[in-house]
Amino acid sequence: MQNILSVQSLTKKFDDFTAVKGISFDVETGSIFAFLGPNGAGKSTTIKMLTTVLKPTSGEIRINGYNALKEQDKARSSFGIVFQDYSLDSELTAYENMEYHSVIYKVPKAEREERIKTALEIVGLWDRRNDLVKKYSGGMKRRLEIARALVHYPRVLFLDEPTVGLDPQTRMSIWSHIKRLNEERKMTIFLTTHYMDEAEAMADKIAIIDHGKIIESGTLAEIMERTETESLEESFLKLTGRDIRDENGNGGDKMRFMRGIGRRHGH
Ligand SMILES: Nc1ncnc2c1ncn2[C@@H]1O[C@H](COP(=O)(O)OP(=O)(O)OP(=O)(O)O)[C@@H](O)[C@H]1O
Missing domain, CATH: 3.40.50.300 (P-loop containing nucleotide triphosphate hydrolases)
Structure with missing residues (x-):
């Protein structure tokens, strides 16, 4: 198409x-x-x-x-969506937020872990998956939201x-992630x-x-x-x-x- x-x-x-x-x-x-x-x-x-x-x-x-x-x-x-306002649960870890979203999007249970891993790796947050979201910076939250939007492929x-409200360096990082998603x-x-x-x-x-x-x-x-x-x-x-x-x-x-x-x- x-x-x-x-x-x-x-x-x-x-x-x-x-x-x-x-x-x-x-x-x-x-x-x-x-x-x-x-x-x-x-x-x-x-x-x-x-x-x-x-x-x-x-x-x-x-x-x-x-x-x-x-x-x-x-x-x-x-489609996946990333809105202007953060819509993550800050009392949960990044991984838990991803899991919650996977359930809502009916990602088959057997595939959940693998898909969450892939999405978090794409935005460079796999190593930080067990941190509470409230400890994340603005840029990390935005990256997590992008990962979350990718979990149902x-x-x-x-x-x-x-990138609104983010500092120039963080914007650059968000954009390079988005560009890679598009190109790769x-x-x-x-x-x-x-x-x-x-x-x-x-x-x-x-x-x-x-x-x-x-x-x-x-x-x-x-x-x-x-x-x-x-x-x-x-x-x-x-x-x-x-x-x-x-x-x-x-x-x-x-x-x-x-x-x-x-x-x-x-x-
Ligand atoms: N629920 C609503 N009720 C009444 N007017 C609305 C509503 N939502 C948006 N508008 C009006 O519609 C117009 C377009 O708003 P919209 O939020 O789409 O603009 P935008 O280009 O996205 O700007 P921003 O980035 O500031 O959100 C604005 O004048 C806004 O006040």
Whole structure:
């Protein structure tokens, strides 16, 4: 299958406020797709609809060939989710958190231990599996959440602002884990971010969302060409008339370190 995720005219209204306004896009199997936009643009609302947490007002979502609204269980077993807020039980160990999640996701008992081990090894936490989560740093918790999202062998991983609130070094480590998952395990990654550098360095395709609408999408090169600019930052400025960081107040927080990871496919 070429597109693991396909979205048509997706809309979400909260009373008379429309947070997501009829967006359509496709995500290619095995790619990294970034949803870039300022706070309040509708990124979380979209990812919640894609992951069946929130019911759309209208529109269609197909994940891994399944209709996410009509075949929810099959769609759900196709993806893993990492939300913005930590949702781990801090009084349990990392391993116990993984076990709990495996039960919820109906991972067969005979396979549980092996899958937990694999997932924890991927994020480098196997040696720390017996530590209580409350002793973990923010970066370790995020890595554990990624491991947890992998335990049922999903084909797509959804990440809502996975590096928000983390220091630059920790962000870099999270990203190298995500990138390895994509490259070595061919996992499709759908992420939301308001960091330009993150989208530039990581994504095969980017959709820029503003006020609930996709205002531009494509590869970085395509977006720059169409907007006649030389960076995503300039593109965003040209498309919206403002700087993405104006609304975030994190001007000094730009992810310059992303250069260390390197751009993909000669972007
Ligand atoms: N349950 C809700 N009821 C009413 N309005 C909502 C609800 N959830 C979100 N919104 C509004 O919808 C808009 C989009 O919010 P959303 O959280 O999707 O944005 P975002 O791009 O993810 O930003 P952030 O990263 O800050 O969460 C915002 O104006 C928000 O206030």
